[in-house]
Amino acid sequence: MQDILEIAFRGGSVFTGSGEPLTGQAVLVRDGRIAAIVPEEELESHVGSDAEIVELDGALLVPGFQDSHIHPTGGGTELLQCNLSEAGNAEEAVALIAAYAVANPEVPWIQGGGWSMDHYAGGAPLASLIDAVVPDRPVSLASRDHHSMWANSAAFRAADVDANTPDPADGRIERLVDGSPAGTLHEGAMGLIEAHAPAATVELLVAGLARAQDELIAQGITGWQDAMVGAGSAIPDPKDAYYRLIAEGRLKVRVRGAQWWKREAGLEQVDAMIATRAEAEALGLPDHFNLGTVKIMVDGIAENFTASMIEPYRDKCGHNTHNNGLSFISAADLATYVTALDAAGFQVHFHALGDRAVRDALDALEAARAANGPSTLRHHLAHLQVVSASDAARFAELNAVANLQPLWACHEEQLDTLTLPFMPESAQDRQYPFGDLFNSGARLAAGSDWPVSSADPIAGSHIAVNRISPETENVPLGGDKQRLDLATILAAYTSGTAYVNHRDDATGSIAPGYFADFAVVSPNPFEVAARDIFRSRVISTWIDGKCVYAATDVPVASK
Template structure:
């Protein structure tokens, strides 16, 4: 008898990290790691009076989810500021702004975000909407996707933006008939106002990070790749927030951070990135925090016509325009940068949304492979809204990982009204072509881009399988051939992202020796109709064999 077994999970289904769940076995945990998987009829031989027995009661035990593309500090600080993510229309958003301003009279700038483009004509809210309730305090609010900003007239005035202000090379702002700012700024134009708004302090970034961690753990997420880490120790930075949380023991999850690549600079920034990576390595806890990734924004987004496309966008009448979006970095420079970063041992995390951006990113990986030979850096491309058929087949040969944000892969207002009507005809049936990527042999990881959209992996899995939003009666986006089976997307959220994060030997699977980072989900999503996957909920989340979230505790607290 092994009386030192601390925790034993039994009487449920076990998703080990790939394939279909198994039954009839129990998972044993000791010293924060999985010690064994044994037949249930032998459980008593492995437990003692001090063993904590967890009766799954038919639920699913899974490796903890890992989000492959997320912005926790930004999302957490947004929750602590003017949060518009719950507003269901323009009027509710304006009311939320007014209420936040009234409740926080000492705040000089109203900041935050979360507004949805589909709530406004053309996806571009007007400054006058805010001016009507708050004319004398500057307001600057990021859109849900963080590629646009809504500002009031006072913010434009303080930033010195008027009809004579030219659009920057990497963005633009909406204008009224006389050329003056209408209220919305896109991509690089957002910096024109952000440069004048107060910056987050170190303390505020840490508070946002910890708030986000609580929310994400409650969704079963035990690790992630932060897709935008500012590592400059001279200014408030997310890197320092992570370091502080690590030092004081409040960082519970496992994080791989992607340092931000400044697109207005070049190869000269690499030494600073190397130094920041070394700073994180010197902390001596690589299984908890690592900065070995570089995030490069290749293009924008489709809703504001800045995603880089092979064929041009169409106008409101369906005619071709001369706009193919924005490539923030030329293909030649991108190849040079990726080759240099690959040689330094960095992983590159691409934002590549349009098919031209995807092609440029894959070409850059190919250039790095040609110059440096094969590497274990595991470069990955995130978002992948439009991927040409030819390029979908290149991922496997290049050992490039397809980093999916599944929640977006269905018909919804923003896609149907602000994107599809303006997409080139060749892209209409190639929205988020997950099935094609799998058919081409691509390795998958999965994430959310939260706070752009919900971080809930179960909701994302539901969309990946059905390509239809819950309770909707539309057709699968892109057809049934783009649907994934549940085991494939569940693996992408667990072992797939663990692979991207270079932690597949210790996380992302349920196997002896692995960290006991686990999630219990009920009802078992593998045992319900595919249309009901979204109804499954996280019952508990475990990190290092300790229960860090229990839904019943939350329910009891709310009922008290």
């Protein structure tokens, strides 16, 4: 007796996770997994009368997107707090703060984030801007990239931060002429305020994670690597929020979490991390939740001159300074830590933005390989704004994955005003060198760092292919040699991140036996001009063969 298939997708193209899309093929699903891919003209011989036929109407069926570096709980929570991500300039940001304060008079300390550095002189907003609308209670707001904080005078008073407060070793306080805090804190200096602000409740974090899951599923994302799980990080620890959603049967996506490495501590953290990994494994959900990764912040970001660079930054007149950025962990200690984590079976997820940070991370992986032998742990380096030519080739040699945030590789105003003028000359044409990494044989994964930037994989793919914003005429960042083709970047968002997440045996590809996790994209981005990729969008998302999102204005055609 013939088995009855649950669903068959037909009438569009099929991107299997690599290469060019298939045409004229139907994808068959049974019991939440892909049963077969067959020619459309043979479909009737494979389905029973009760099977649901989904008509793609020319759309592209892709494996569910996976985000290789994201902060969903922080992003979702910010949407529920004072959210500045929609502000187009400084005035709009201040108006949003004022409106939130009026609407929430019971909140004793206003928190949230999402402001953009390019809206303020030098990327550093002043406390006086908030003081003008909220003078009577503390306000502290993370920047969109979460490497800086904007606070008002009441927050500085509550934290006892004044002209006599020294900069911490891993951060910096922007100051007025008299030395008093101007309103912005960078990197580790944010902790001076965070130590006094109210901690997020589990209830808020659960609500934020649930909101984020809905937002991300609507963008075709069915799995991710959470880049910050653990206490002591800039974003509240999401572990208990995940556990709550799991207990309530509400976690739909597939998550690999990266436990946060406290840079002020050392190897004594490893045993606790092993215990936390085992705690997650005891949940018995290997297809949906795992904490087998450790996240290490090697450096900061270029916009506030804390990305760790081989050559020093330049001043506004183009002269070399003595500032090479910040290495949060010494190269020697980093090698020691990575070797221990590799030996303990942990994947290491590096934040490495400057070329010296990238080199230190690769050196640490080389040291781990020398001590422990070849690794199957799929260590990966995220962000990679500047990578030296000699280090680009080392990724393949060390089986290190290049974890790209494509939206950042865009020739736009913020880069021209806050970054490139201050970069060493050797780094000018090596911004986000995706093409160099790919051509040197590096494996690619792709993510967003949301809420730092949009999580939309279509928007990210557009920038990876074009290297400029939609409908602009700028010169592509890094020139044509750094562009990726559409199939390559979509592979990074699907099979590439599945590989990083150790889930490439069942996700990230459309192949028999794999989970039926899909996104349906219309119009098919392979059939539009490269400059119009951004016009495509996800119209439905499927997990385990069930439709978990459908755009209300584009009904899923089925019969």
